[in-house]
Each structure stands twice: as C-alpha cells, then as structure tokens.
Amino acid sequence: MEQKTALKKKETARVLSQTRIAPGIYDMWIATDLAAQAKPGQFIAVYPKDKSTLLPRPISICEADPDKEALRIVYRVAGKGTEEFSNYQEGDSVDIMGTLGNGFPMEKASGKTVLLMGGGIGIPPLVELAKELKERGKAEQILITAGYRDDNLFLAEDLSQYGEFYPATEDGSAGAKGNVMDAVAAQGLKPDVIFACGPMPMLRAIKGYAFESGIEAYISLEERMACGVGACLGCVCKTTKKDSHSHVNNARICTDGPVFEAKEVEI
C-alpha cells in the first residue's frame, strides 16, 4: 500500500510566548500548522529535551488559532518534564506530536443547554471547547463552571467570553465554596448535556450526578501514556463496551478517548 499523507506528525516547533498565569500554571503559545486540525478536547504530546526523561507529556490543547498557525497549551508544572517546558521562552524550540485523541462530541450539544465543567488543570481544554461551541456549535445555552484552589481564576476571562461562567474555589475566596458540583447546586444549573475535564474524584462525582439526573455526560480521562498513538496499550480504561482494539473492554485513552461517555467507562 502506498503511504498516505499523515494527519499526525512529530515536529520541532517554536515557542511564540510563555507566561505564568497562576502559581505553577503556565500558558504557552506554539507556532505549528497542527492548529488547523486541532479539535476541542484533543491533546498534543510534548517531549522534554532532558535525555533522562524520554517519554512525551500529554498536554491538552487550550486554544487553536488556525489563521496564525498557533496552538495554546496551559499546563501545571508537575515534574521534571513540565518544569523544563516552563523555562522555555519566545523563540525556543519545542518538540511536539499531534494532534492526538478525539475531541468532545460537539454535535451532542445541538439545541441543548450544555454545561462545561473543568477542575484544576482540566480547565484549559474548556477554552477551545467553549469557543467552538459558541462560534460554530448549535447549543442553545453554554454554561461553564470551573473549580479552582483559590481566587487565582486562571482562564476565567477567556471562558467568560463564551458562556455564563460560574467559578468554584476550595477556599471559598471566589464563586461557590467547594468544587464544581457545589457551583452547580449553588447556581441551580440544569444542563441537558455535560462536557467535563478534571481530576478523577471530580469526574466520578459528575458521572454519579449525570446518572442520577439522567443527563448525558462526556468526560475527558487521563492516564500515564507512553506512545500517545494507540500502539503501546499503556493508557487504557475499563469500558462497558468492547474496545475497538482488543475487544476486551479496555479502551485506549489516547486514541479511543480521551473523551468518553461517562456511563461507558468504569472510573
């Protein structure tokens, strides 16, 4: 068979800008034509230059600007790899592979009240998602809630442009005190469909809430990855249905996900 033109590629890109937007949280724009194919909920793999850490770090796409051929990632420094990335400055090179995974199923929001829920470093992908929903989606109403540690409400301005924005903070310093579920309760939000990304306890709570309320929920999962393209079977999650690869109810988060319908995954 002849070689097809690839959608995924690995390349050395340039850093356009980097800023620290909250303690330990960095905001980087990268020049890459991958921006043209990026979908909300997809991620890229970023490779450290430090040769002791060989595997790529999966980082969700926060925003894509196809016109400027630029991708934005917002990430937390959690180890040696992200520590290295946080030191990159304008003009530095950055090794990336993308775009990876499937995005959120935008069409599920058509004619519906959609609630985007993000927690911590799960907030960034909501930006592109909210923007796309607002600009090209057919949702009736866009609600957004995001859970923070404190009143460092990173990306709040971005998110507020695209929908009604309700923050929650663990210390109660802004918005609802508690987590995103507390914000939902406090505001009496009544979504028809939920798109969520965040830590596992939050996703479990959302799965439970969606089940009890009979709401469709799509959640974005995370797991330690190696290849990022579905070959190594490192990043699986248990599913209620047979997975596409092995038919053993173990779907690959990197390629079958990272977004799954909540009721189809065991988390």
Next chain:
Amino acid sequence: MEQKTALKKKETARVLSQTRIAPGIYDMWIATDLAAQAKPGQFIAVYPKDKSTLLPRPISICEADPDKEALRIVYRVAGKGTEEFSNYQEGDSVDIMGTLGNGFPMEKASGKTVLLMGGGIGIPPLVELAKELKERGKAEQILITAGYRDDNLFLAEDLSQYGEFYPATEDGSAGAKGNVMDAVAAQGLKPDVIFACGPMPMLRAIKGYAFESGIEAYISLEERMACGVGACLGCVCKTTKKDSHSHVNNARICTDGPVFEAKEVEI
C-alpha cells in the same frame, strides 16, 4: 579528623567568552577562582548538562589568569560532551571540577634549553607552560614546536610570545612538513629537557628520541577517566616504578600524572 579546606572543588562557573579558533577547535574562557591555583599541565573536569552523558570530560588548562579569576581551555569537539560545550556562549553556566593532576616539573628546566612539544589538541597546555617558564622559570632557552594538520596554526601567536616557535604541519602547508620530530630535525634543535603533550604515537616517538639522545623528557598522558580524582583507578598507565596507590606499577594518570617522566611509563 576535622575537615580541611579543599583545594579541589566542583562548581558551576560562567563562560566569559568562546570562539572557534580552527575547524572543530574551540577556545573558552571561564570565570573561576580556580585560576589562582592552576599550574601548567593541570586539567579540569568539565561536566556535560546532557543527562545521558554523566561523566566529566578532562580538558587541559590552556591559560590561567589569577588576577581576572579566569581559566582558558582550548579543546577539540570529539563527541557529545565537547559538542555541547562548543555551543556555550558568554554568560552560560559551565560545570567544572578542578584543578586536577600535577603540572609539569618546571624546576627541571632551570638553566637548561627546554623544548616544549605539542601535537594537535596537546598544544593548548603548552601556552600556560611556556608563559610560566618565561615569566617565572629559570630556563636558559625556551624552544617550542607544535604539530598541526594544516596551516590552521591555532595558538601559534600565543606560543610565539614565550619562545622560539617551530610549527610542523602534516600537509607541509606551514613550517616543517610532517610532525614535531620532523620539526626538531629540520631545525636542528638540541634541547636538554623536553616537556610534551599530544597523541600517543607522538609521545612514543619522543620517548624513543629522548632515550636515544639521553635527554630528560616529561610527557602528559591521556586515558578514559571516570572520577578524575584518583578514586576509581580507571585511568592508569603502566610504570616502571611502584605506583603510590596500589604498588602494582599502575599509576593513576589523573592524580599521579598526567605528567610523567617518559622513561618511567610504558606507552
């Protein structure tokens, strides 16, 4: 026992300048107070930042400026480590340990005609050696010969300041055609004592010449090193006398050397 003040230390220093002075040959000045204790023939260990290559690279001291607290190294790019060093620019950090090894026995040149012989990347240490001999030594005459590949006579200007300088080039494009022994023959040099540094074939030739001519010769040896301080016993050479550490006629190049009397080593 109480801890003594150390002469040797490892530190993160700053690059003052770096220039390429011949194809693959780099000249770097480093800001460090180790300059005050540096002796001609000593070396420093330079550590790559690349975490796949952990061991330091032993690099001879080309010049020391105690007043400016600066050391000069001139080295050839021979692998990943030196490749990395060659990319350092003014202001970059450089991890070094020093000063290591014993220098040339300057006193052996007192009242004598001393010939400094260098080949390839063995030429750089002759600079500090010639300078010291001229400024503080008691040699009657300082002759210098250096063997190059071609007429890229790096460090020739430095060396010419301190003694009569006779280059040799493999391609005959400058000075005597051939190696340093050819330069000695061509110029009819008649030294009383030789200080030499260079590749093993050159050192073997000098050892033979010194033996036949009844001349004292001191040669600086190289070997793959790990610790650089005499602990690992990695970099030994066979000696005619018992070595100081193991008494098995295997001296440590890094600490018993790198300079040995030619007749005392089997090379």
Next chain:
Amino acid sequence: MKTAVTIAGVTFQNPVMTASGTFGSGMEYSEFVDLNRLGAVVTKGVANVPWPGNPTPRVAEVYGGMLNAIGLQNPGIDVFIERDIPFLKQYDTKIIVNVCGKTVEDYLEVVERLGDTDVDMLEINVSCPNVKEGAIAFGQKADCLYDITDQIKKHAKQPVIMKLSPNVTDITEMARAAEAAGSDAISLINTITGMKIDIHKRQFVLANKTGGMSGPAIKPVAVRMVYQCANAVKIPIIGMGGIADASDAIEFMMAGATAVSVGAMNFVNPYTTIEMVEGIARFMEEQHIEDINDIIGCVK
C-alpha cells in the same frame, strides 16, 4: 550496496524491524512510517483468546527508559487473523507474528492457526515478565525452554524465533537450549524486570509492582548478551534493547546480530525506524561497506 539480510530462508530488505509490543500491528504507526520501507513488522503478542492485560498504571518513566506492565492485552488470534494480517499484507514488508500463551497448548493453538496464514515468521514470547501465569518460566529455565521450543517446532509451518529473557544467570545456556530444540533464530533481549516507587504516595508506580524495563538505559546489557549468544550458537540473532539510531543498530550487528528491532524508541520518536534505515545506508556509504552482512559479528 546490499542491505538485505536473510534469516531462516526469509529475506528482509533491510535489517530494521519493530520490537513486539511497541508497534501494534503497524496500523497506528503507519501514519508516521512508510511500512513498505521496514525490514519487518514484528507484531504485538497474540494469544489463542483475547487477553485483558494488567490494571493501570501500566507504564512508568525511568532514567533513560521506561517500565511497562501491559500484561499482553491482545484481541486473540481470531481478530488478529481477520484484521491485522490483511492490514499488514497491503505492505511490501515481512510479517513476524509474536505469539504468547499461558500454557504450551495456548502457544500451539496460535502457532497452528497461523500455519494457514501468509505470515513470514513466528516469534515466541516465552519471556514476558508481566504475565504471572507461568509463561516466564519457559524463558528462564533451559529445560523448559527446550521443551516448548521442541513442541512449537513440531507444529509450526513458519520458521520460529525464540525470544529470550535477559533475566537469567547465563543467556548462552538459553540460546543453546533454543538452538538444540530446533529454533530457527533467537531474538534478544526482552525487557529487564524493574520497579519504581513513588516516595510521596508510598506506593509502586505500576499497578503490577514490577515492569519490564526498556530504552537506551538497557542497551549495554543487550549488546553484551547478543555478543555472548552470537559466540555460543550458530542460528541467527535479532538484536534489541534500547536501540535508538543507526549507530546503535550497527553496534548490535557488529556484536553478532543479523537484524535489529526498535522498541521503546518508537515512543520517543515515531520516525526512528525510517531514520535508522537511512542512517545505516549512510554509514555503509561512508565506510565503503558493500554488503551489510559483512559487518555481522565483525567484532570478536
């Protein structure tokens, strides 16, 4: 310039292969790599029935490499024959199917099913450290290895490669057992068993506690074992273990490997295999090597 190598009568256009478990059945990497240019695709291990594999986390990063404890998740031989073989047959490359099992019967069932298919060779995984049911014993005891090799050879229609575990005292003993039982070739090394602990959480990073270590960190051990085996047996060797570039591939070949496989480095750079094919050709040109076979085992 001749880059083709031959193992047990099968000729590969070049010595660059993929290591089992790191390249799926080629599908995922076909977006990055032109499979037509590889010596062979060695598939992810396939068993007689689907295997769900281990709980997560299944992978962990370590200095210069990684640990994995996938546990051989695979769809079983039915799906494999129906889906993966036809996919690979579209390409002009050789197909080596990695076979795994928990009992001798498991292995034989897969080997027999594959006998009717158009694949080129079988690689027998008797050395996966992440499957508890006993398969590892086949790879760590010479007499067990002899027996299973002997059984498989009696049932296999394609040439057989026994894949050896490095987690043994004497790798040559294992190589000799495989050869004596009729194996057509051996491949080594499989991963070295390792462990990583999260000191803040006070728990193992892998759900399986231990995992198989791969990546550049293990290369010196692999080169040593390939060299030892090359000097102990006459059957060809497929070398692997931390191979990252053409220089590494050539190092393994000079140590005695007839072909090489790229494993963990596919994850670090998906173009590794193709760059290696090109790098080997460049090295041959620079060094005036007419036939790649001339360097096999040239360092003694």
Next chain:
Amino acid sequence: MKTAVTIAGVTFQNPVMTASGTFGSGMEYSEFVDLNRLGAVVTKGVANVPWPGNPTPRVAEVYGGMLNAIGLQNPGIDVFIERDIPFLKQYDTKIIVNVCGKTVEDYLEVVERLGDTDVDMLEINVSCPNVKEGAIAFGQKADCLYDITDQIKKHAKQPVIMKLSPNVTDITEMARAAEAAGSDAISLINTITGMKIDIHKRQFVLANKTGGMSGPAIKPVAVRMVYQCANAVKIPIIGMGGIADASDAIEFMMAGATAVSVGAMNFVNPYTTIEMVEGIARFMEEQHIEDINDIIGCVK
C-alpha cells in the same frame, strides 16, 4: 529526628554509605566530603596480595551510566592495614572493608588479617564481573555462595555482608543462601554486566570487552531486587545501584533497604553523599518522619 540505623549491632549515624570501588578508602574524596558526616565508608576491595587489575581502557560511558572493568586493582591487605585503616580511623564514621579474592583461601586470609583490626564490618565481594579467575561463580551459584559465606563466617571476627550480583535468574535464591549460611546482612546490587562497541574502530571500548554497568540507568533493576530480597530474607539489606539523590535513597529504603550506598554518582558529583544526608533530613522534616527506620520496607 532519628537518622541512625543499625545493622548486625553496628549503628550508623545515618544510612548513607559509599559503594565499594567508587570512593577508594576515602582519602581522595576527603577533599570534597566531610567523612565525619557519612554513615560509613565502604572501601575499595582489598585482596590478600596486591592486584594489578585489568588493562586500559577500564571505563566507558553509557547512556545514564558507565561501564567499568578495573579488575580490582588494589595494594593488598598489608598496605591497606598500614595505610588505609589508620587514615579512616581519624574520622567519626564507620568502616566497612570490602574483601575480594580468587579462591576461598584468599578471602579467608584477608578476613583473618582484618580480624585484628579496628574495622566495623566486612563486605564480601563475590560478584565482581571483571575478574576472570572464578570469583564470579561464588556470586552466581547459590550453593557456592552458601559455602563461601559459611567459611567466611567461621573465620570473621566482624559482622559479614555478602554483596550480591544482579546477573542471576533469581536474586532471592542468592539472598536466602547468604542468610542460611549466617551472613549478617546483604548488599545489592553489584554492577550489571554490559558491553560497548566502537563502531568506527570496530573494537570493544573496554580492553576487558565487558564491564560492570552502574549509574542511574540501572536503578529500577536494583530497586526491584532490593524489594524482592527484603521480602525473602530477614537480614538487613544495604541497597545500591544508580542512587543519585535523597529521593533515590528513600526509594531504596521504602523498598526494604536499611542503608544505601552511593557509587558511580560520586564521579558525577563528588558532593552526592553529603547532599543526600541533608536531603534525607529535609524529607523527614517535610513528611513528619520521626525515625528513618519507620520507612524501611514500608511499601509492600
């Protein structure tokens, strides 16, 4: 905060030691490190007579580590007793003497000579991969290990640590043999045998062809083996293998080591041991650990 650990009745002020062969007898590193602050200095191996060691090159760099084939060059027990022990006795640290030999008699001679000296423990190197004369067999066969341990215990006045080779199929079998023969502790892992080839010169980088691999690259294998042994024997374990910082030290202790040794990393950063002593104290403070002994083997 208690950082002291006790092995076979010998109390070390902290669990940080030096790995044999990487620290001489402390003299060379005393310019960098205050030996008074170390748990123990474990000396370079000493034999009954001087050993010249192997030809050069003796060391090679590999990804994340190094290979060495020093061949146990040492001045013999006479010089050692006269020079090295008095040097170390000046410091407020414990002295563990590493003992090497080619025959059982060699070992016993050294052990007996040390019986009259004021050193704290003996570590028996039965696992050096770079000495051809047979010593390695003591470390790779459980019955041989049992016998030599038994002999040494009959002659030793100080507590004995058997140092285990990782180049075995089952490290726990070796640990159990050492324990059964009366060893007071075990230390592991010694280096893993590796090889490096210079593809341009077409020759081995080491004159000895193979060498022992050390450095961060081997850490996951070492952690795994320490964990396995800690769950197989009751005697204390001194863990080593690529330990670079306090986090690594704690990882080994959580896997079951009572103390740890710094080896190749001394070459990368001569201050590694002292920084580790400080880092462990910092970790204990941050994690509210009163007694370092509380974390030994805490991950199960």
